Amino acid sequence: MSDLSIGTPEQLRDPNFTPALHKAIPLGIQHVLAMFVSNVTPAIIVAGAAGFGFGSNSPDFPELLYLIQMSMLFAGIATLIQTIGMGPVGARLPIVQGTSFAFLPIMIPLVAGKGIDGLSALFTGVIIGGLFHVFIGTFIGKIRFALPPLVTGLVVTMIGLALVQVGIQYAAGGVPKIGTEAYGSLQSWSAALVVVFVTLGVKFFAKGMWSISAVLIGLVAGYVFALFTGMLSVATISGSFNNAAVFALPVPFKYGFELSAAAIIGFCLMAFVSAIETVGDVSGITKGGAGREATTEEITGATYADGFGTAVAGLFGAFPNTSFSQNVGLIAMTGVMSRHVVTCGAIFLIICGLIPKVGSVIRTVPIEVLGGGVIVMFGMVVSSGISMLSDVNWDKRNMVIFAVSLSIGLGLQLEPGALQHLPQTLKILLTSGILPAAAIAIILNLILPTPLSDESTDEISGGLAGHNRDR
Numbered sequence: 001m002s003d004l005s006i007g008t009p010e011q012l013r014d015p016n017f018t019p020a021l022h023k024a025i026p027l028g029i030q031h032v033l034a035m036f037v038s039n040v041t042p043a044i045i046v047a048g049a050a051g052f053g054f055g056s057n058s059p060d061f062p063e064l065l066y067l068i069q070m071s072m073l074f075a076g077i078a079t080l081i082q083t084i085g086m087g088p089v090g091a092r093l094p095i096v097q098g099t100s101f102a103f104l105p106i107m108i109p110l111v112a113g114k115g116i117d118g119l120s121a122l123f124t125g126v127i128i129g130g131l132f133h134v135f136i137g138t139f140i141g142k143i144r145f146a147l148p149p150l151v152t153g154l155v156v157t158m159i160g161l162a163l164v165q166v167g168i169q170y171a172a173g174g175v176p177k178i179g180t181e182a183y184g185s186l187q188s189w190s191a192a193l194v195v196v197f198v199t200l201g202v203k204f205f206a207k208g209m210w211s212i213s214a215v216l217i218g219l220v221a222g223y224v225f226a227l228f229t230g231m232l233s234v235a236t237i238s239g240s241f242n243n244a245a246v247f248a249l250p251v252p253f254k255y256g257f258e259l260s261a262a263a264i265i266g267f268c269l270m271a272f273v274s275a276i277e278t279v280g281d282v283s284g285i286t287k288g289g290a291g292r293e294a295t296t297e298e299i300t301g302a303t304y305a306d307g308f309g310t311a312v313a314g315l316f317g318a319f320p321n322t323s324f325s326q327n328v329g330l331i332a333m334t335g336v337m338s339r340h341v342v343t344c345g346a347i348f349l350i351i352c353g354l355i356p357k358v359g360s361v362i363r364t365v366p367i368e369v370l371g372g373g374v375i376v377m378f379g380m381v382v383s384s385g386i387s388m389l390s391d392v393n394w395d396k397r398n399m400v401i402f403a404v405s406l407s408i409g410l411g412l413q414l415e416p417g418a419l420q421h422l423p424q425t426l427k428i429l430l431t432s433g434i435l436p437a438a439a440i441a442i443i444l445n446l447i448l449p450t451p452l453s454d455e456s457t458d459e460i461s462g463g464l465a466g467h468n469r470d471r
């Protein structure tokens with residue numbers, strides 16, 4: 001709901017309006033709180049997949065602190081690129097950038113079990129994928145016809161389905177405990193369920209910023225639970241905090257430079273997904289905050305900023321950045337369209353990213369506690385995809401496209417051994433599930449005639465075809 005004490009209705013709808021500083025700063029930090037957990041979670045998951053994350057005894061575990069630090073720093077820098085702009089780069093709208101979940105199904109198999117040695121190819125892929133993302137900005141408006149809600153909804157749903165396993169593994173104690181008595185213990189599940197139940201309670205029974213920050217509050221509750229039950233000690237927290245530097249700068253090419261066909265192709269293809277997501281977020285911001293359609297310049301500038309922010313992030317060891325949809329909803333709720341409010345939030349993120357002690361506390365969160373938050377977050381990704389699919393006209397043609405794409409994409413993800421005879425590059429790309437599902441959906445949507453006849457689909461739909469509506 002709009003707060004008229006901040007400005008007039010006309011001012012609140014103006015991206016260039018600057019509220020008083022004592023009001024702009026809290027509003028900016030509110031944006032950071034809404035995306036903070038989602039922003040640092042991919043770094044934790046990638047480190048865990050590589051073998052030096054939570055629950056591991058790897059000597060490289062301290063590298064997780066750097067990844068968390070870079071996630072905050074470059075989310076802030078990428079956000080500044082969007083809000084302030086540099087020539088044609090940046091939408092100059094209140095767009096919050098952050099580390100994207102969409103790339104996780106590509107990143108996890110790239111680094112699985114390789115430790116920090118797997119990061120050089122990954123971050124090289126991030127840089128090249130970011131540059132390709134910039135190139136997409138030159139023609140993004142011309143390819144939107146090939147990406148209707150059927151395709152984008154399927155892709156988002158597949159992203160969530162590819163990640164839900166991670167939440168369960170974390171809640172049960174993490175991958176290193178699989179096969180041991182400790183895996184799936186009552187204590188582990190208790191911590192995760194505390195997070196889930198507190199998150200749900202705050203989300204549905206609180207209002208305003210409390211509701212928006214439900215996952216963050218749930219994680220804090222789980223953190224306190226872990227302290228009281230002995231899963232986490234004060235000595236662990238203080239030791240991590242004391243051993244972290246007060247201030248540290250990012251290091252270019254910290255993990256080296258290595259060309260990997262799987263990484264480059266994967267990040268370039270996923271750039272399309274990220275670009276379309278950003279187009280949707282820009283449209284949502286202008287409609288929800290200003291009551292108008294986004295201009296071509298705003299969409300193009302936002303896509304350029306996505307790619308440029310990602311390329312710069314990869315140079316210093318940070319993951320791909322994209323616009324954060326939860327912050328679009330926050331703008332609609334507050335009614336404050338000012339890009340300078342989000343700039344305040346970006347500066348706060350940058351400050352946090354330059355102070356490793358912030359990351360040192362985050363990395364002490366028990367993996368089971370994080371698992372509870374991840375279960376909710378990744379489940380919401382699936383829900384978002386299903387919500388997008390609700391806009392699809394479910395005629396027989398679209399049902400067949402969805403069925404074939406989902407079956408092959410999800411099937412390859414669940415049974416990667418079916419591709420054991422393929423080259424490693426193709427195995428990594430295809431077993432993500434997302435890329436084959438998206439490719440099949442796009443191709444079928446472009447080549448199948450509209451509409452299919454009843455006879456052509458009845459026998460493969462088990463009598464269930466067309467029970468929604470036909471047009």
